[in-house]
Amino acid sequence: xxxxxxxxxxxxxxxxxxxxxxxxxxxxxxxxxxxxxxxxxxxxxxxxxxxxxxxxxxxxxxxxxxxxxxxxxxxxxxxxxxxxxxxxxxxxxxxxxxxxxxxxxxxxxxxxxxxxxxxxxxxxxxxxxxxxxxxxxxxxxxxxxxxxxxxxxxxxxxxxxxxxxxxxxxxxxxxxxxxxxxxxxxxxxxxxxxxxxxxxxxxxxxxxxxxxxxxxxxxxxxxxxxxxxxxxxxxxxxxxxxxxxxxxxxxxxxxxxxxxxxxxxxxxxxxxxxxxxxxxxxxxxxxxxxxxxxxxxxxxxxxxxxxxxxxxxxxxxxxxxxxxxxxxxxxxxxxxxxxxxxxx
Amino acid sequence: xxxxxxxxxxxxxxxxxxxxxxxxxxxxxxxxxxxxxxxxxxxxxxxxxxxxxxxxxxxxxxxxxxxxxxxxxxxxxxxxxxxxxxxxxxxxxxxxxxxxxxxxxxxxxxxxxxxxxxxxxxxxxxxxxxxxxxxxxxxxxxxxxxxxxxxxxxxxxxxxxxxxxxxxxxxxxxxxxxxxxxxxxxxxxxxxxxxxxxxxxxxxxxxxxxxxxxxxxxxxxxxxxxx
Numbered sequence: 001x002x003x004x005x006x007x008x009x010x011x012x013x014x015x016x017x018x019x020x021x022x023x024x025x026x027x028x029x030x031x032x033x034x035x036x037x038x039x040x041x042x043x044x045x046x047x048x049x050x051x052x053x054x055x056x057x058x059x060x061x062x063x064x065x066x067x068x069x070x071x072x073x074x075x076x077x078x079x080x081x082x083x084x085x086x087x088x089x090x091x092x093x094x095x096x097x098x099x100x101x102x103x104x105x106x107x108x109x110x111x112x113x114x115x116x117x118x119x120x121x122x123x124x125x126x127x128x129x130x131x132x133x134x135x136x137x138x139x140x141x142x143x144x145x146x147x148x149x150x151x152x153x154x155x156x157x158x159x160x161x162x163x164x165x166x167x168x169x170x171x172x173x174x175x176x177x178x179x180x181x182x183x184x185x186x187x188x189x190x191x192x193x194x195x196x197x198x199x200x201x202x203x204x205x206x207x208x209x210x211x212x213x214x215x216x217x218x219x220x221x222x223x224x225x226x227x228x229x230x231x232x233x234x235x236x237x238x239x240x241x242x243x244x245x246x247x248x249x250x251x252x253x254x255x256x257x258x259x260x261x262x263x264x265x266x267x268x269x270x271x272x273x274x275x276x277x278x279x280x281x282x283x284x285x286x287x288x289x290x291x292x293x294x295x296x297x298x299x300x301x302x303x304x305x306x307x308x309x310x311x312x313x314x315x316x317x318x319x320x321x322x323x324x325x326x327x328x329x330x331x332x333x334x335x336x337x338x339x340x341x342x343x344x
Numbered sequence: 345x346x347x348x349x350x351x352x353x354x355x356x357x358x359x360x361x362x363x364x365x366x367x368x369x370x371x372x373x374x375x376x377x378x379x380x381x382x383x384x385x386x387x388x389x390x391x392x393x394x395x396x397x398x399x400x401x402x403x404x405x406x407x408x409x410x411x412x413x414x415x416x417x418x419x420x421x422x423x424x425x426x427x428x429x430x431x432x433x434x435x436x437x438x439x440x441x442x443x444x445x446x447x448x449x450x451x452x453x454x455x456x457x458x459x460x461x462x463x464x465x466x467x468x469x470x471x472x473x474x475x476x477x478x479x480x481x482x483x484x485x486x487x488x489x490x491x492x493x494x495x496x497x498x499x500x501x502x503x504x505x506x507x508x509x510x511x512x513x514x515x516x517x518x519x520x521x522x523x524x525x526x527x528x529x530x531x532x533x534x535x536x537x538x539x540x541x542x543x544x545x546x547x548x549x550x551x552x553x554x555x556x557x558x559x560x561x562x563x564x565x566x567x568x569x570x571x
Contacts, residue, residue: 336401
């Protein structure tokens with residue numbers, strides 16, 4: 001007989017209250033995680049979508065990609081040694097559309113590579129978010145630092161950098177716009193460990209993301225919020241079951257007196273915890289993914305199945321720990337105490 | 345035939361540096377199918393003696409022998425198994441599980457005692473005992489909808505549904521009025537005699553003593569006389 005389930009059936013409102021709280025906390029956690037991921041994508045999708053590898057910037061750049069300049073000879077040495085390596089540059093800038101409206105973009109250019117869009121001189125491929133602002137294929141855009149016009153060749157999905165849509169331009173156009181000859185960064189995909197190149201400092205993908213201004217601060221704040229929500233949900237379980245257990249000390253004592261194993265009483269609260277959490281999580285996952293579909297287009301919201309799965313597992317583990325901690329008092333309950341005390 | 349023996353059982357409680365000897369070397373035997381009442385003033389040690397005999401707390405010294413097993417040398421798990429299978433309990437209050445129906449209370453007890461009966465046989469068993477205690481019509485009721493007397497009858501049914509060898513009853517009529525107390529004692533006597541269950545009962549109520557086979561008068565941690 002599943003006594004845990006019988007108790008839920010009899011005391012629906014009590015468990016409904018706990019379930020509602022867990023549902024609300026988990027929904028809030030999912031939504032904030034979605035926003036954290038969305039902001040992270042909005043800030044660095046260009047980098048996050050790259051395979052694992054190593055980035056190289058000049059040592060004197062002080063971890064700032066804007067200040068980095070890769071020596072051409074060193075770049076050639078790397079490219080000869082690693083044919084799949086790519087040299088790239090990123091600069092924040094503006095494009096003026098046909099109505100002369102200024103659009104903030106992150107200009108990106110690179111050597112020949114499948115990892116970055118390649119365009120001819122005078123062409124540009126931009127993130128699809130600009131399409132929603134009225135820009136179409138074939139539009140001619142201008143830039144204050146470039147005499148020639150740039151023709152929209154196409155759009156790419158979800159390519160953002162520093163909260164701006166990415167604009168892939170040809171290296172010649174880039175050099176003219178920024179009056180530079182050298183690339184800022186070299187990326188070697190698939191490297192397990194970094195290599196040493198003269199005058200260059202290596203960064204893993206994660207380390208490189210940290211060099212993006214505001215990325216770390218933004219992500220840390222959101223991660224802290226998510227962590228707190230998870231801890232709060234664990235505490236909720238512990239407190240709720242603790243309060244329930246306190247009320248049921250007499251009952252547990254009698255059950256122990258008649259011969260029920262302590263382990264069975266633990267199974268009872270675990271069953272209840274898993275039942276409540278799974279229902280609450282199912283609802284919050286469904287709603288948060290629905291929100292993913294209906295969230296306003298301008299809102300950076302990105303919730304993946306992986307994230308929801310991870311959060312669900314964390315919630316179950318935290319709930320399990322909370323319920324178990326509260327249940328530790330069951331072990332100490334003496335049947336005698338229950339017999340000597342009155343009925344509830 | 346003797347089924348239960350207490351040999352020189354002592355219980356000493358320590359409170360700081362003060363030692364209190366609650367039981368001062370009690371020896372007694374319970375015969376199979378016999379109803380024995382422990383009577384005495386408050387603090388005489390009768391409830392302590394009952395709980396030690398039932399394996400709910402250990403003795404400080406002495407031996408508790410049940411059906412050839414020495415409870416004092418057994419592990420807690422071994423004692424729990426004996427409690428679940430061989431003992432039945434009725435307390436001053438019914439202490440029913442509030443979220444189980446009358447039928448489920450009894451089914452749970454059968455399950456805990458390790459009954460080998462099939463689910464259908466267990467339900468039949470439950471129906472039979474509910475019939476005997478006159479509660480069959482209330483088998484789907486929860487404890488909150490039962491009267492005090494009904495609850496106590498269910499508690500008695502729970503204590504004997506698994507056919508224990510010994511029934512321990514700690515003031516089973518204390519929460520009932522005079523009429524219901526007599527009904528309850530009649531029920532306990534009829535059922536335990538019918539099922540040949542040995543009963544050890546603590547009571548304050550002298551009226552209940554007419555239902556028992558033997559009375560043990562306790563005072564100050566000793567059994568003074570046996571009637």
